[in-house]
Amino acid sequence: MCTLKPLLVLLHIFLAQAVRFTGKPKNVQQFEGQTTRLKCILGDFDKDKHTVSWMKGETRLSRQNVVTATDMRISVYLDDLPYVGAYTYLLIISDLVLEDEGGYHCQIDQISTISSGIAYLTVLQVPSSEYPKCTKSANSYVVGLPVQLTCVSVLISPPVDLNWNRHGSPISSMSTQTETRDGLVYEIYTFTAKKTDNDDTFMCQQRTDVLSYTQNCTIQNLNIQYRPEVKIQHTSAIFAGSDSILFCQSFAIPPVTVFRWTFTPVFDANEYIADGQVLTLIKPSMARNATRITCSAENNIGISTDTMTLHITEELRRDNNIQKDGNDFKYLPETKGNNMDIFGKGNPGISLYVVIIIIVLVVIIVVVVVIIPVYYHCFCKTRTATDNSGREIYQPTVFYDTRDRTSGLYDRSLPHLPSTGHYGHWRHSFASQVPEDLDQQGYMYIEERNGQNTL
Known part of the structure; x- marks a missing residue:
């Protein structure tokens, strides 16, 4: 009786060692929310004598056909194959979540535990259609101040790749910063606002290994504001005694709200009319020469000015070859040439013009008076003949x-x-x-x- 017990133990060990797993279960990748299957294949297995379980790490999920875990998404099936002692042990997990990711293996509990080897389950996550999201730190920016654009997506596995581009060209990663918090990933692009950035469009592209296409979001019509750029313009020379118009040209975002004109030395109120951007000088005199005129333009961002020095030219009025300057009248020697005949050297342009007109008139007269009658007489008039006596x-x-x-x-x-x-x-x-x-x-x-x- 004492010798029989050791023999039974040896037999039990032999039978336990005969049970085996034929191959390691395969790794599986599956999308979040879908159903996945893990499978072990057993050899020389007797389900009446052996117990097999699915394990995730050290946590037991099942025993034979019974699920021991509290998760209702898990089910197991132990099915025999058309070979003696061959079985498949199937683990099914539905509605996958990211927490399901990890290593799974089958285990036979005997005196010495037999393990199948680990199959790794990877849960692939697809970003929601609401991502990526593009946001900006303000509705408008002032030139010289920082602009911050943020691209947001969900933190998933495998992780998404976010990239900013401008005018169709990618922005260097040296200019961006990546942050993760509260289950989201942020790609932040910061730069200093310039006038050329106004109305620009920026795009954030999202790529992931689980999708063959990119998802995008855009920020359009970036509003860059700046104080006015001012330039005083006038189209012609300023003559003494004649009204002149000056224009205060400005470029600004937002538009200029106030224009101001100032003079050094100060003008009297009856010497000018200021109407917004337009300044009318009323018959300025030579005494106002070298006056400094300043235009100031103001918008919500600031004020800019431009100053010009007034250069007044003494007006020359020609009337019957007389120069009139106030109440003084002088004959102009240089106007003598202007009284020359139109064919003289004093008016070469007018002489040439008159000559051309005369030539054209002569040609028309020749055609009408000479050529047409001759043509009619030669080709159109009926010819006559005479007899020996000269009679027609x-x-x-x-x-x-x-x-x-x-x-x-x-x-x-x-x-x-x-x-x-x-x-x-x-x-x-x-x-x-x-x-x-x-x-x-x-x-x-x-x-x-x-x-x-x-x-």
């Missing part, structure tokens, strides 16, 4: 009109045949016009039939 013989105009006709309306355009009074089937027609001074007209008709002519 009138030559009538003769024409020959060939018509190949059989019958129809076209024959009726000719008179009736003298013999029958009916319209004939004329083959050719001949007409002769007699002199116009005769009271009667005569016609000669010739009808050609079978090579014979009939008058």
Whole structure:
């Protein structure tokens, strides 16, 4: 009896060692929210003598066909294969969540535990369609101050890759900063506002290994504000005694709300009219020469100014070759040349213009008076002939009109045949016009039939 017990122990050990797993279960990747399956294959397994379980780390999930975990998403199936002692042990997890990710293995509990080896479950997460989200730190920015643009997405596995680009070109990662907090990932792009950034569009692209396409968000029409840029403009010289207009040109975002004009030394109120950007100088005198005029433009961001020095030119008024300056009148020697004849050297431009007009008129007169009558006389007038005594013989105009006709309306355009009074089937027609001074007209008709002519 004492020798039998050790033999039973040895037999039990032998049977336990005979149970085995045929191969390691495979690693699995599956998307979050879907269902995954893990499978072990057993050999020489007797379910009446052996117990197999699914384990996640040190946590037991099942025993045989019974789920021991409290998670209702888990189910197990122990099915035999068409081989003696061969079984499959299947673990099914539905509605996967990120916490399901980890290592799983099968285990047979005997005197010496037998393990299948670890299969790793990877839960793939897809970012929600609401991501990425693009935000900016303010609705508008002032030139010279920092601009902060943020691209936000969910912190998932595998992690998403966020990148900013501008004008279709990626922005260097040296200019961005990545942060993770509260289950979200932030890609922050910070730069200093410039006027050229106004109305620019920035795009954040999101990439992930689980999707073959990118998801984007954009920030459009960036509002960059700056104080006015001012420049005083005037289109022509400023003459003494003549009204002049100056314009205060400005560029600003937001638009200029106030324009101010100032003078050094100060102008009297009746010497100018200031209407916003437009300044009208009313008949400035030479005494106002070298006056400094300043335009100030103001918007919500600040004030800018531009100053110009007034240069007044003494006005020259020419009336009957007299220079008028106030109440003084002087004859201008240099205007003598202006009284020269239009063909003189003093007015070369006018002389050339008049010469061209005269040439054109002469050509028109020659054409109308000479060429047209000659052409008519040579080609249009009827020619005359004389006999031996020198008497003029009138030559009538003769024409020959060939018509190949059989019958129809076209024959009726000719008179009736003298013999029958009916319209004939004329083959050719001949007409002769007699002199116009005769009271009667005569016609000669010739009808050609079978090579014979009939008058």
